[in-house]
Amino acid sequence: MSPFSVVSSGDDPSEETTGAPDLGRLLRRSASGDEGAFGELYDAVSPRLYGLVRRVVRDPAQSEEVTQETFLEIWRHCARFDPRRGSALSWMLTIAHRKAVDRVRSAEAAVRRDETWHATSHEAAHDTTAETVALRLDAERVRRALDTLTDAQRGALELAYLSGYTHTEVASMLDLPLGTAKTRIRDGLIRLRDTLGVGS
Template sequence: MRENAHIGRSPHSPPDLPEVMSRVARGDQEAFTILFEAVSGPVLGLVRTVLRDPAQSEEVAQEVLVEVWRTAARYQSARGSVMTWVLTLAHRRAVDRVRSEQASSDRERRMALLNRAREFDEVVEQVEHRLEREQVRRCVRGLTEVQRQSVTLAYYRGLTYREVAELLSLPLGTVKTRLRDGLIRLRDCLGVTA
């Protein structure tokens, strides 16, 4: 480490972070080492409280510190302390990771629900045999796309109305209305009396 890295402070006093940040913004790697030592613990601690997973926390903390290195010139002392700026970056990055993980989990859950569609083929065959295969198909084809999806998910796949609404990204009331309208159209098409 260069001797002037510690100028103006004793070995045990905290670094002058605004001055260190100014040097980091100019690409001073030794200044970044000082900054890293000062902020890495608080960054990891904050990220861990948001993510809870140690491995992901370390990964996100590392990403934050790389971002600090790359964007140090954007720091504005008038808007807050260096520590506040760095911890704000850390919090945003951790929240982004949580949102990303949640979106990924939601996608996987939707895909699992869609994959359950293959499980209902047997049920479809039984229903079609009982109610004259071609007439049922013709009537189902006569439904609107959303009615057809709703009826298929609710009655052939066995999903609840709420699950159908989540899968189709529609309000629950809309799904109920489309299911009711679709079933009325099917009943009328099939000539079933109420």
């Protein structure tokens, strides 16, 4: 049976008396193949993950697809969750945000391909071509620099600078103290600066 077809844990009356579920424990149980635990996990965090994805992707149908892709990745890789590196919610939100950003980038790349096709169907001026190449090289440098960050740093930076959230919102979404969120963003920026050689 697929882990996405499990019965909602909301049918269990004991849930009402136990309070918020232990997401880390549910991830560990899911890692051992416990589909019931994964169902509880899905019920507990799917509104939060969908809300984050929707803010990035905008389109409701695509947001639903990205949310399902997020849960599929969580199911496949929940054994990789390390509570020493952050909360379970933060780990899952980071996956959701990365998936959402990837979907937006993919859509933007498709638009750029269309625009490029239309542009190249006419004779391009030499300086325009050179500018396009320079922009692509800069974008590739930034992508490589982002790959040098830790998942925690990259997730916080993407929320703050690609999605436009405030530091307080980033801290709330990643279930972190405000100071920790600011530190991740600052450290990520410093590492990006050093990798790109900005100011050197």
